[in-house]
Each structure stands twice: as structure tokens, then as C-alpha cells.
Amino acid sequence: MKQILLLVFGFVLLASPAQAQSTAEPPPSQTGPFSGYMDFHFNKPEGLPGELDFHRFVLLFHHSFSPRVRFVGELEVEHAFVEGLEDAGELELEQAYVDFLLSRSFNVRAGMMLVPIGIINERHEPPVYNGVERPFVDTVIVPSTWFEGGAGIHGEIGRGLRYRVFVMAPLNALEFNADEGIREGRQKGSRANVRNFATTGRAEYVGIPGLTVGASFWTGDSSFEAPRLDATVHIGEADARYQRDRLELRAQFAQVAIRDAGRLNDAIQGLTGISPNVARALRGFYAEAGYRVWNQGSPRDLVAFVRYENFDTQYRMPSGFQRLPQFDRDAIVAGATYYPDPDIALKFDYVRLRSQSQIVRNTNTVNVGLGWWF
Numbered sequence: 001m002k003q004i005l006l007l008v009f010g011f012v013l014l015a016s017p018a019q020a021q022s023t024a025e026p027p028p029s030q031t032g033p034f035s036g037y038m039d040f041h042f043n044k045p046e047g048l049p050g051e052l053d054f055h056r057f058v059l060l061f062h063h064s065f066s067p068r069v070r071f072v073g074e075l076e077v078e079h080a081f082v083e084g085l086e087d088a089g090e091l092e093l094e095q096a097y098v099d100f101l102l103s104r105s106f107n108v109r110a111g112m113m114l115v116p117i118g119i120i121n122e123r124h125e126p127p128v129y130n131g132v133e134r135p136f137v138d139t140v141i142v143p144s145t146w147f148e149g150g151a152g153i154h155g156e157i158g159r160g161l162r163y164r165v166f167v168m169a170p171l172n173a174l175e176f177n178a179d180e181g182i183r184e185g186r187q188k189g190s191r192a193n194v195r196n197f198a199t200t201g202r203a204e205y206v207g208i209p210g211l212t213v214g215a216s217f218w219t220g221d222s223s224f225e226a227p228r229l230d231a232t233v234h235i236g237e238a239d240a241r242y243q244r245d246r247l248e249l250r251a252q253f254a255q256v257a258i259r260d261a262g263r264l265n266d267a268i269q270g271l272t273g274i275s276p277n278v279a280r281a282l283r284g285f286y287a288e289a290g291y292r293v294w295n296q297g298s299p300r301d302l303v304a305f306v307r308y309e310n311f312d313t314q315y316r317m318p319s320g321f322q323r324l325p326q327f328d329r330d331a332i333v334a335g336a337t338y339y340p341d342p343d344i345a346l347k348f349d350y351v352r353l354r355s356q357s358q359i360v361r362n363t364n365t366v367n368v369g370l371g372w373w374f
Contacts, residue, residue: 070101078092116216132347143181171220198220235256
């Protein structure tokens with residue numbers, strides 16, 4: 001199955017028929033001083049009580065100091081309120097940057113910025129993707145929403161080649177773990193240690209109508225709290241989106257490499273008493289097909305979709321460490337997205353999640369969500 005999906009990914013990545021552009025409209029934050037989005041979810045795992053959660057409430061701010069200088073900010077509250085520890089809610093400053101718009105091909109950006117990796121991390125508003133929750137690959141392998149302080153350049157070259165290159169604060173390798181990989185290593189711009197800056201970038205080609213092809217990278221020394229290590233993290237990612245008439249396709253592949261992972265595990269165990277069993281390589285990919293079964297425009301707009309994902313945070317282990325099969329996971333997500341308005345998405349899906357472990361219980365979950373932006 002994995003080999004077949006990799007072949008499908010390669011086909012989608014190389015496909016190039018001409019049709020309408022598949023990228024979403026510019027976010028509302030670019031069209032007025034205030035905007036935002038919300039996520040309201042009901043999640044019901046099989047055999048467990050359901051959970052009703054106002055997952056996100058986000059406000060975006062946009063101000064133009066002049067035609068060539070603008071500010072963009074994003075403030076997010078997760079799980080309705082904040083009280084002490086993160087489990088009771090979370091308040092985050094996800095974006096706060098200034099753009100110096102010099103020309104179409106060369107511009108400068110500095111401040112708190114989203115890391116330009118993958119499809120979802122920079123464009124994660126509910127109406128622009130299928131499924132109640134974000135894809136597993138874009139949560140576990142590429143840790144969306146991922147933001148850091150930094151600076152860099154961006155622009156568009158020629159006919160449809162867009163680029164972004166930034167230097168940003170690195171990850172903290174002492175926070176990595178077996179289950180979520182590098183996710184907990186994000187510094188989130190809070191007194192971030194920048195003994196060595198990380199470098200990240202993305203290129204997208206949108207010159208063929210209906211097709212968007214992208215590739216991203218990240219590289220940075222993440223061992224500043226354990227200077228005797230060289231826990232440099234390298235991430236490579238490729239993705240494609242294609243739309244023709246009622247058919248919508250998207251696919252993504254991401255792999256993470258962690259240098260000196262064996263000694264990193266020993267260092268963390270020395271500090272905590274428990275080995276995190278961090279892998280030297282993590283890998284994830286998915287392929288999704290959607291079809292607009294109702295295609296007359298809002299409020300007569302309905303997309304049915306199915307997505308297959310594989311995400312493995314124990315893909316390759318350092319010498320002397322055992323691979324944990326419960327963290328090699330597959331998911332099939334099937335559902336529908338209804339748009340009563342172009343900016344409102346009513347979502348339903350069924351998630352079948354499996355791991356390679358013979359001990360850990362597999363899960364089936366029904367999700368219902370309401371998301372909107374303004």
C-alpha cells in the first residue's frame with residue numbers, strides 16, 4: 001500500500017494539465033485591517049465519550065504604513081480559555097511581522113513568521129482544506145502551526161515561481177520525543193536561543209493553471225542546550241495540488257533527519273531518567289482526492305473526499321535503539337465539506353487510524369466541525 005501511494009504521489013507531482021488555478025484566494029488579513037477564523041469541533045472516538053471543543057479563535061491584524069510597508073499579525077486562543085498550563089488552553093502570537101515591499105521579485109520580511117514548509121502551515125484556515133482536523137502529516141511530521149522569529153526575503157520570479165527564504169530561531173532538540181518527533185522542540189519566539197540560526201525556504205510554481213507544485217526545506221543546529229552534540233535537523237518536503245473541473249487532488253511527502261540521535265537520546269535520559277527514543281529519521285506522506293458533487297456555487301457547494309496518510313516518527317533508528325511500532329501509523333480519512341458560503345465550511349469525516357503495533361488499540365473516530373473566516 002505504501003509503495004502504491006508513493007507512486008500516486010509521484011504521478012500527481014508530475015501532472016500538468018491546464019485548468020483553473022487551485023490555490024485559495026488571498027487570506028482576509030490582506031484585504032482589511034481586521035479579520036480572523038474559527039474552528040468548532042465535535043470529536044467522537046469509538047467506545048469513548050464525545051468531546052465538544054471550540055478549538056481555535058484567531059484574530060488577524062493588517063496595517064499598511066505606506067504602499068511599500070505593511071504589518072501583519074495573528075493572535076490565537078486555543079480551547080476557549082487559558083488558565084495556567086497549556087492543557088487548559090493556549091494563547092499564542094503566531095504572526096507579527098513587517099513586510100518591506102520593494103519589488104515583485106524581491107521583498108524583505110522580519111518579525112514572528114510562519115515557517116514556510118508544506119501546504120498547511122502557512123495556509124491553515126478551515127475553508128482551505130478538507131477534514132475537520134488538519135492532516136496527521138501536517139501535525140506530527142511537519143509540526144503545524146510552526147512559527148518562529150526571524151527575517152528573510154520573498155518574491156515572485158518570472159511567470160509563477162514564488163520563493164521565500166528566511167533565517168529563524170532553531171528547534172530545541174532536548175524536547176524531541178518518540179511520539180511527536182520534533183513538535184515539542186519549537187521555541188515559538190519566546191526568548192528563543194539563537195546560538196546558531198536555522199535556515200528555511202520554500203519555492204512554489206503556479207505558472208500552469210490548475211496546478212501548484214511546491215518544495216520546502218529546513219536546516220539548523222538544534223543542540224544549543226547540549227553543546228557537545230551535533231543534533232542538526234534537516235527537513236525536506238514536496239507537495240502538489242491540482243484542480244480540474246470538479247476534481248481536486250493534493251499530495252505531500254516530508255522527511256526529517258536528526259543527526260547524532262543516539263547521543264541525543266543518551267543526553268535526554270541523563271537529564272530526565274527516561275530515554276525519549278528519538279529516531280534519526282521521520283517520514284510522512286499523504287494523497288487526497290476530492291470531488292465537487294454539488295458544484296453550483298455557495299450555498300450549493302459540496303466536496304466529498306478521501307485521504308490516505310502514513311506517518312512514522314520511528315522511521316529510522318540510531319544504532320542500539322529499538323524501533324517502536326506503535327508510532328508507525330496509517331490513517332484513512334473520508335468525509336465531506338459543505339460550503340453554505342465561500343468563507344464557511346461545515347465538515348464531517350470518519351477517521352480509521354491504525355499502527356503497526358499488535359498491542360496498542362486501533363481507533364475509529366467520527367468528527368464534525370464548523371469553520372469560518374471573515
